[in-house]
Amino acid sequence: MEDGKQVAEWFRQQFESLRTQVARVVVGQEEVVENVLVAVCAGGHALLEGVPGLGKTLLVRTLAQALNLQFSRVQFTPDLMPADITGTNILAETEGGGRAFAFRPGPIFANIVLADEINRATPKTQSALLEAMQEHAVTVGGKRYPLESPFWVLATQNPIEQEGTYPLPEAQLDRFFFKILVDYPTLDELREIVDRTTGATTPQPEVVADRETLLKLQHVVREVPIARPVQDFALRLVVGTHPNSPYAAPEVNRYVRYGSSPRGAQTLILASKVYGLLDGRYNVAREDVIRALKPALRHRVLLNFEAEADGITPDALLDKVLEHVQRSETEPLKV
Amino acid sequence: MALQVAEWVDRLRPYRKRVRGLLAWRLGAMGGTTGALIATVLSLMDWVGWLVVPIYWLPLCVVLGLLLGVGRALTLRIPDSALVILIDRRAGLKDRLQTALEHTDAQHLFDLALHEDAQYALHQADPRQIFRYRFGRWQGFFVASVALMLFMHFLPQILAVALPERREEQKQIQQSAEEIKEVAKPILEEAKKPEADEIAKRIAQNVELYNKRAREAKMDKREAMLRYNQILEDARKLEQRNTQRMEQVLNKGQIAGEQLEQAAQKQQQQLSNAMRDLQNQMNQLQQQLQSGKDQQGRPLSAPERQQLQSRLNQLQATMNALQNPNAQNIQSQLNDLDRQLQQLQRQLQSGKDAQGNPLTSEQMEQLKKRMQELQEQIRALKLSKEAQEFLRKLYNDPAFKEAMEHLRQLAEKMQQKQREQDPEKRQQLQQDIEKQLQELEKRLEELAKKYKTDEDIRKLAEQIRDQIKQLKELNQCNGACTGLGMCMGLGMGMGGGGTKQKGAWDKGDFFGQPERFNQGEKQPELKIPMKDQAISGSQPLLPGPADYVEFEAPPVPGGSSIPLSRALPTYQKKAEQALSQQKVPPAERQRVKRYFESLQSGGK
Numbered sequence: 001m002e003d004g005k006q007v008a009e010w011f012r013q014q015f016e017s018l019r020t021q022v023a024r025v026v027v028g029q030e031e032v033v034e035n036v037l038v039a040v041c042a043g044g045h046a047l048l049e050g051v052p053g054l055g056k057t058l059l060v061r062t063l064a065q066a067l068n069l070q071f072s073r074v075q076f077t078p079d080l081m082p083a084d085i086t087g088t089n090i091l092a093e094t095e096g097g098g099r100a101f102a103f104r105p106g107p108i109f110a111n112i113v114l115a116d117e118i119n120r121a122t123p124k125t126q127s128a129l130l131e132a133m134q135e136h137a138v139t140v141g142g143k144r145y146p147l148e149s150p151f152w153v154l155a156t157q158n159p160i161e162q163e164g165t166y167p168l169p170e171a172q173l174d175r176f177f178f179k180i181l182v183d184y185p186t187l188d189e190l191r192e193i194v195d196r197t198t199g200a201t202t203p204q205p206e207v208v209a210d211r212e213t214l215l216k217l218q219h220v221v222r223e224v225p226i227a228r229p230v231q232d233f234a235l236r237l238v239v240g241t242h243p244n245s246p247y248a249a250p251e252v253n254r255y256v257r258y259g260s261s262p263r264g265a266q267t268l269i270l271a272s273k274v275y276g277l278l279d280g281r282y283n284v285a286r287e288d289v290i291r292a293l294k295p296a297l298r299h300r301v302l303l304n305f306e307a308e309a310d311g312i313t314p315d316a317l318l319d320k321v322l323e324h325v326q327r328s329e330t331e332p333l334k335v
Numbered sequence: 336m337a338l339q340v341a342e343w344v345d346r347l348r349p350y351r352k353r354v355r356g357l358l359a360w361r362l363g364a365m366g367g368t369t370g371a372l373i374a375t376v377l378s379l380m381d382w383v384g385w386l387v388v389p390i391y392w393l394p395l396c397v398v399l400g401l402l403l404g405v406g407r408a409l410t411l412r413i414p415d416s417a418l419v420i421l422i423d424r425r426a427g428l429k430d431r432l433q434t435a436l437e438h439t440d441a442q443h444l445f446d447l448a449l450h451e452d453a454q455y456a457l458h459q460a461d462p463r464q465i466f467r468y469r470f471g472r473w474q475g476f477f478v479a480s481v482a483l484m485l486f487m488h489f490l491p492q493i494l495a496v497a498l499p500e501r502r503e504e505q506k507q508i509q510q511s512a513e514e515i516k517e518v519a520k521p522i523l524e525e526a527k528k529p530e531a532d533e534i535a536k537r538i539a540q541n542v543e544l545y546n547k548r549a550r551e552a553k554m555d556k557r558e559a560m561l562r563y564n565q566i567l568e569d570a571r572k573l574e575q576r577n578t579q580r581m582e583q584v585l586n587k588g589q590i591a592g593e594q595l596e597q598a599a600q601k602q603q604q605q606l607s608n609a610m611r612d613l614q615n616q617m618n619q620l621q622q623q624l625q626s627g628k629d630q631q632g633r634p635l636s637a638p639e640r641q642q643l644q645s646r647l648n649q650l651q652a653t654m655n656a657l658q659n660p661n662a663q664n665i666q667s668q669l670n671d672l673d674r675q676l677q678q679l680q681r682q683l684q685s686g687k688d689a690q691g692n693p694l695t696s697e698q699m700e701q702l703k704k705r706m707q708e709l710q711e712q713i714r715a716l717k718l719s720k721e722a723q724e725f726l727r728k729l730y731n732d733p734a735f736k737e738a739m740e741h742l743r744q745l746a747e748k749m750q751q752k753q754r755e756q757d758p759e760k761r762q763q764l765q766q767d768i769e770k771q772l773q774e775l776e777k778r779l780e781e782l783a784k785k786y787k788t789d790e791d792i793r794k795l796a797e798q799i800r801d802q803i804k805q806l807k808e809l810n811q812c813n814g815a816c817t818g819l820g821m822c823m824g825l826g827m828g829m830g831g832g833g834t835k836q837k838g839a840w841d842k843g844d845f846f847g848q849p850e851r852f853n854q855g856e857k858q859p860e861l862k863i864p865m866k867d868q869a870i871s872g873s874q875p876l877l878p879g880p881a882d883y884v885e886f887e888a889p890p891v892p893g894g895s896s897i898p899l900s901r902a903l904p905t906y907q908k909k910a911e912q913a914l915s916q917q918k919v920p921p922a923e924r925q926r927v928k929r930y931f932e933s934l935q936s937g938g939k
Contacts, residue, residue: 003447003448004444004445004446004447004448004449005447005448005451007444007445008445008448220444223443223444223445224445225434225437225438225443225445225446225449226434227430227433227434227436227437228433228437229416229420229430229433230430230433230434279429281429281431281452282434282445282448282449282452283429283430283431283434283435283445283449283452284430284434285429285430285431286429286430287429331420331421331424332414332416332417332420332421333354333358333413333417333418333421334361335354335357335358335361335421335466
């Protein structure tokens with residue numbers, strides 16, 4: 001049996017080297033980078049949301065370069081068709097001079113797929129990603145084509161410019177492991193960005209991990225143990241997003257239309273495990289769960305009209321959920 | 336190497352000990368707070384009078400609450416899982432211990448590393464640092480509730496010290512309580528006995544309660560009056576009951592004495608009758624011997640004369656034995672008579688005389704008559720010497736006669752006391768009964784001493800003396816009951832209960848008159864014939880018309896009970912106060928001064 005300490009140390013080193021490589025190109029956005037890497041280590045897809053020009057695409061592209069994996073980028077537009085993503089059967093000449101339909105894979109057949117401005121495509125095209133994201137396979141012309149592991153979809157979307165966009169449906173959102181909000185850089189970060197991008201040379205990331213390494217990272221994450229009370233805490237948080245549940249805060253009952261699906265719970269636990277390892281531990285703590293709460297559940301909590309009218313954001317609501325669950329959590333012994 | 340559960344338990348022991356200590360610290364404070372709050376409520380109820388709460392109940396409640404809390408903490412089960420959660424949270428171990436304790440099988444990749452990590456973290460932690468004894472919320476509650484309890488308990492006494500009018504009132508109540516206790520001492524002693532009367536027990540209880548509430552300054556005037564009246568009512572009931580019992584005991588004594596007297600008379604009468612019969616027979620025999628003829632007038636033969644002489648001698652001997660009751664004499668005489676009786680019986684049965692001659696029917700009749708005579712003599716002799724002596728002595732003894740006389744007088748006095756309503760006369764009668772009892776006891780002691788060798792009389796005297804002792808005890812109780820009716824007036828300087836003094840609570844107070852309390856009646860007016868009489872003092876010396884009218888004071892029946900030397904300073908002081916406060920008109924100021932000066936010189 002491998003030594004857990006060494007494995008954990010190796011995991012942290014790999015994670016750090018990836019982060020370092022990304023940081024060579026992407027200035028600041030440490031939390032965003034970390035969350036993207038957490039999603040990658042957990043084997044989940046990530047949705048990055050932010051105004052244009054904040055480096056979302058650059059981040060994903062840099063990551064793909066550092067990982068030495070097959071990378072494809074799809075710019076989503078309203079006229080993009082599902083076949084443009086999944087691939088299609090074409091009539092091709094055979095060696096014998098005959099003609100037969102042959103499957104030409106689309107950009108989805110890569111290890112890392114950057115779905116840029118995913119909300120610009122029509123729902124039909126967006127839904128083409130559903131099967132690929134969940135089952136790591138696509139079906140074209142009645143034939144199922146598996147995708148090579150590891151497979152990640154890292155999508156970006158712009159919260160503004162709502163005209164001509166198609167908000168992702170709930171089912172589609174639920175497939176994303178994390179929804180990561182990308183904020184403006186600080187003044188220092190902006191200065192650094194300007195320095196790096198207006199100079200003569202542009203830094204390039206080195207390849208620090210290959211396919212096997214990433215698969216092993218994903219495996220290691222799943223080995224991290226979690227105590228039953230901690231797991232219950234995570235599950236109470238998830239159930240706490242459900243309106244009228246026993247753990248729901250009054251704000252949830254008022255503002256939430258639909259709460260998180262079981263995928264939210266899976267995401268929360270997996271992400272917590274990564275955070276636990278990154279923290280130098282071999283277990284999941286409540287702090288890890290709390291850290292994973294917002295990126296894991298913010299896109300899984302669907303607010304009603306009243307929330308939007310009152311300016312309530314999913315993050316604010318999740319804060320209430322956390323507060324409520326923590327308050328309701330009694331100590332087993334009051335001393 | 337991953338630790339097993341048992342090893343974990345071992346490592347967690349100091350933490351468990353510490354947590355138990357903290358639990359005891361917290362639950363003890365909670366229990367103590369509850370106890371103190373209960374004690375506060377009890378104290379409040381005691382003050383209001385809804386409940387009688389002995390002082391020791393208050394700390395008892397607190398200590399009991401504390402002990403219950405600590406006991407609960409010591410017996411509470413502390414599961415390992417709960418303990419490690421606590422340690423994780425308090426020491427900031429980020430759920431390491433919980434996870435490690437759940438994964439003791441070492442089958443997963445990180446189990447060993449996790450255990451090492453958890454052990455290290457646990458090793459770094461200090462139970463005393465993690466679980467500190469702090470003065471927290473519950474400890475604060477405990478201190479506050481104990482302070483509240485103490486405040487509630489001592490509030491009446493604080494008020495009694497802080498408010499002057501209440502201070503005065505409580506002082507009077509406390510004085511009265513002490514007096515009641517002093518007066519009721521015999522009843523309190525009586526109530527301690529297991530066979531004590533229920534009413535006596537109730538009085539003792541009420542007196543104790545009165546004292547307790549007075550001591551703790553928890554009574555106001557009104558309550559003091561009500562409680563006193565309750566005690567008094569019970570005292571009256573007890574007095575009535577004791578009087579009845581005394582009468583019963585006395586009756587028994589009297590009946591015993593009378594029966595003894597009657598028996599003595601009857602036996603004396605029987606003895607006299609027997610002696611008179613013997614004397615008659617002797618006279619007849621002497622007449623026959625002197626005349627030489629029998630009862631039918633026939634001349635007596637020589638043997639007949641001899642026989643008559645022999646009978647006469649025998650009767651004489653019996654008479655002598657009766658007149659000189661001496662055990663030896665009586666016994667020999669009885670033996671002699673018995674022998675003769677047996678001889679006669681034999682003759683009568685055989686039908687032949689002593690010489691063997693057949694008896695005629697006439698002789699048989701004579702024999703029967705003779706036997707009857709002998710039997711009468713034997714019966715007279717059998718009124719034994721001791722009995723005769725005992726009755727004679729007792730009946731003729733002046734001490735016994737006096738004792739009987741005292742018993743009779745006692746019965747009379749008690750009946751008289753029962754009829755009497757005036758408390759003073761009742762008190763007088765009570766004292767008389769006491770004297771009678773003392774006299775009676777003396778007589779009985781005298782009798783017992785005089786007849787200390789005479790078992791029967793000694794026993795009788797002791798029996799009566801015991802009854803008298805019982806009577807004395809009952810009488811003492813009754814004395815206390817009667818005394819209770821008077822003590823409030825003395826103690827508080829109040830108008831009721833047979834005192835003539837008039838004190839601070841004179842208006843509307845009906846101590847000793849429960850039937851009149853709170854009925855809105857006026858105090859009874861004195862129906863004493865009044866006579867105008869000039870009061871002593873000088874006439875005004877100031878010129879000009881006098882703007883006052885002199886009233887002549889009514890005489891005080893029986894004279895004043897307070898000497899002038901004691902009463903004068905009080906009145907003089909009041910007069911001085913009135914003068915200094917401008918309450919006396921200017922024209923009268925000199926007059927008042929002179930009046931008191933004259934009294935002072937008169938007093939000297």
